Amino acid sequence: MTNRRNSPGKTVLLVVMTLPFLYPFAFLVATALKPLPEFQEDKLGWPDRPSFENISAVWDEVGLGQAMLNSLLAVGVGVVVTVLISAAGAFWFLQHHGRAANVLRSLVLLTMALPPPVFIIPLFVLMSAQGLTNNLLALGIVYAGWNAAFGLYLMHAYYRALPLEVLEAARVDGASLLQQFFYIILPLSRPALATLGVLAFLWSWSDLLLSVVLIQDPERRTVTVATALLADQYSTNIPKNAAGVLLALIPILAIFLLGQRYLARGIAAGVGK
Numbered sequence: 001m002t003n004r005r006n007s008p009g010k011t012v013l014l015v016v017m018t019l020p021f022l023y024p025f026a027f028l029v030a031t032a033l034k035p036l037p038e039f040q041e042d043k044l045g046w047p048d049r050p051s052f053e054n055i056s057a058v059w060d061e062v063g064l065g066q067a068m069l070n071s072l073l074a075v076g077v078g079v080v081v082t083v084l085i086s087a088a089g090a091f092w093f094l095q096h097h098g099r100a101a102n103v104l105r106s107l108v109l110l111t112m113a114l115p116p117p118v119f120i121i122p123l124f125v126l127m128s129a130q131g132l133t134n135n136l137l138a139l140g141i142v143y144a145g146w147n148a149a150f151g152l153y154l155m156h157a158y159y160r161a162l163p164l165e166v167l168e169a170a171r172v173d174g175a176s177l178l179q180q181f182f183y184i185i186l187p188l189s190r191p192a193l194a195t196l197g198v199l200a201f202l203w204s205w206s207d208l209l210l211s212v213v214l215i216q217d218p219e220r221r222t223v224t225v226a227t228a229l230l231a232d233q234y235s236t237n238i239p240k241n242a243a244g245v246l247l248a249l250i251p252i253l254a255i256f257l258l259g260q261r262y263l264a265r266g267i268a269a270g271v272g273k
Contacts, residue, residue, distance in 0.1 A: 028245060033239075154192060159189065205252055
């Protein structure tokens, strides 16, 4: 019997559907590995002699390596804080069902409708008054606040689908709320936590507005800001621009590839519930 899930027709169809998405990435890689004279002669072909000259140049000349470390620090803090406050906040709302708790949860979720330009000026004024601009840790906290509303929504929806009889049994056995949270809720919600962590990383890493407004020190620029500045510094050198974009994409691709199993499991768990 032929397995329809692995039929050749379906495989060919999936490959054809992915080509429009794979070609731009292949073009980016080819351009980044192509010396400028060769790119001027042939803009679309694969380089005859692939070279890492452009990648090395933007890494050293623009300080893209330091920018990537800055982004890893800010985004790492943002992801950790996002996961912690989202999980703890969703558990608190799971334990409180009153009108005040429902109104508070609705107000938090409504903040997802606010685009960053709405609050970026008050946020900048507030952080400037407290001396928190040009602070990567503070930027990470801002990322966490930015992602917390969605994280709260995701984790609360996931918690509501868990077998709450387990919590009732633990409560009868004398387990405190902290024990229920750390020993029952968190282990049961690993797929959702991993999903939230991956999404928070992708959103925070690709941010440009918050980082360009809150970080003006060139030594503390994030990778998105440093990559955007390449367009001015190398306006006539497309291969170097492509090399910078490629380097900025590598962490995103790595996190996505490493976390795709957890991401798929988290989404499937949510759909299944």
